[in-house]
Amino acid sequence: MRRRVFYIPGYDPIPPRRYRELFRREGASQAAISGYRLDTGPRTDSTGFGWGASVEKDSQQSEAEFEVLVWADIVAGSMGQSIAATYGQLARTAWAYIGSGALWRLMRLRRGPVIAALYPVVVLLAQALAAGLAGWLAGWLVSVVATWFLGLPVALIVFVLGLRLWRRLDGRIFAYYLMHDYAFTAQNGGEYPPSLQQRIGDFADRITEAADADWDEVLVVGHSSGAYIAVSVLAGLARDGRLSGKIALLSLGHVVPMAAFLPRADQLRRDLHDLAARDICWVDVTAPGDACSFGLCDPVAVSRCVPEGGGGPLILSAAFRQTLSAGKQKELRGRWFRLHFQYLCAFDRPGNYDYFLITAGPRTLAERFAGRKHSPGRIAVPANRWHYP
Incomplete structure (x- = not known):
């Protein structure tokens, strides 16, 4: 299995190397806990910033190359x-x-x-x-x-x-x-600023290049506000006829309603609708224990963007109360910002969600979650005042 992973961070002014170091540190911990081998190192493609990883689990081997799709410069500019x-x-x-x-x-x-x-x-x-x-x-x-x-x-x-x-x-x-x-x-009432709109187009081109290359899967990962940016990137590809069947989406800790519920977020609402209408493997992982995300809220349904005939992501819970030990929960109590990044970290009582196996392991996203149903507690109430279409 050879996978290309594109990670889109949330609103973060820190250079992308933090995500490489986070992957190395937390990946080593998760591999030791779960009993598989995870190695990190360089990658063959030097475009942008990223790293390589390989996994050996149950005599199966896989490799992945990561690239962070950077918009930290836009974030830093907005914080000045x-x-x-x-x-x-x-x-x-x-x-x-x-x-x-x-x-x-x-x-x-x-x-x-x-x-x-x-x-x-x-x-x-x-x-x-x-x-x-x-x-x-x-x-x-x-x-x-x-x-x-x-x-x-x-x-x-x-x-x-x-x-x-x-x-x-x-x-x-x-x-x-x-x-x-x-x-x-x-x-601007939720409308994308021109600088971010341009970056979304650049991200789409990078993903298209990878989809045209010899990869078994091209996995796009969007965390926090990076989740709705990922939606817009892939929806644009779908409308352009460039959404390859090997592309999959993993959204983590999304905050989609914070943007989609604003009056001028027409593009995002259209993108939610158009992506949900496509045959793409889209898994959305949140946790009610993450106070910074809309835990178990279906981003398409609550935004009133469900296409005719239905569609949208598979809604899964990271279930922090079950996947983190009592000691770990106590350690993270009150550290709500750190909990918002738990999706990218090791779980000491891991369940079905393992960020490192999902992104670097031997099974595609579709294979890993085949046959799964929404987690109990999924929220699909159409709460948005504005909708699409």
């Missing part, structure tokens, strides 16, 4: 905001979801990701309040011992310094990062 600009993003993003009614519809599906979306709003407002109170107190004290003419600029300086201090602490709090993330999704 001043403190004042970030608070402007807060106001615009809140209005995009509240004014359109999307927020209330999203809450009907899963409260976890909505709370995660509200988190940066609440934290940033609390930071501004704390900085404002500190500034007022400093200004009042100066006014008491001197004059209010001096107290006013002191209050303003302390307020600004307070906001800057909070900004420096964001590596632990993630409020600014998440604010930029949701603002990027909500800009």
Whole structure:
């Protein structure tokens, strides 16, 4: 088995080497737990950034070559905001979801990701309040011992310094990062910005090149917001007549409704409909324990994009409560951002989901999940105000 894997990350400004190191480290752990051999190394195709991997399991051997389809530069560009600009993003993003009614519809599906979306709003407002109170107190004290003419600029300086201090602490709090993330999704009412639209076309060309080469399977993996980008990439291929039968899609921890429920996300809704109408192996894996994703929500059905005659992904649960030991769950408790990446990591009580065997093992995605039904608890309620067609 020879497989070409294209990984599309979510909203992440960090260079793609982090995904290679994550695969190496977590893959070694999973192989030791599950009793197979996994080796990583270079690949034959030097285009872009990636790595190679090989698996030996039950006397079967397979190899895979990975490539990260990068849009970290677009992410980094969108995050280059001043403190004042970030608070402007807060106001615009809140209005995009509240004014359109999307927020209330999203809450009907899963409260976890909505709370995660509200988190940066609440934290940033609390930071501004704390900085404002500190500034007022400093200004009042100066006014008491001197004059209010001096107290006013002191209050303003302390307020600004307070906001800057909070900004420096964001590596632990993630409020600014998440604010930029949701603002990027909500800009233009959910319409793809031109820079990302161009990148989607570039990704489609890379996948087509691989599908035309001598690979047994071309597997596209989209994580978080990378999941709906993957949908748009493959739907475009389908409309162009370039969707090869060897292409499969694995979407992980998707946040599709955060984009598809916005009023101008017409392209994404069309892409969900068109891809669901095609004969493609599409497996969607989420977990109710992942507060940053819409666990067990069928992205096509909840977005009201089901084609005539039905269609859409196979909805499976990563079942964190069963596939992670009590000790591991305790270790990850409260680390909701880390849990959102668990799909790419080792499970110490593995079930049917094994990221490393899926991407580098001896069976195709279709073979691995042949005959499987949706996991219990699948949510397919058409909750979107807008739909396609």
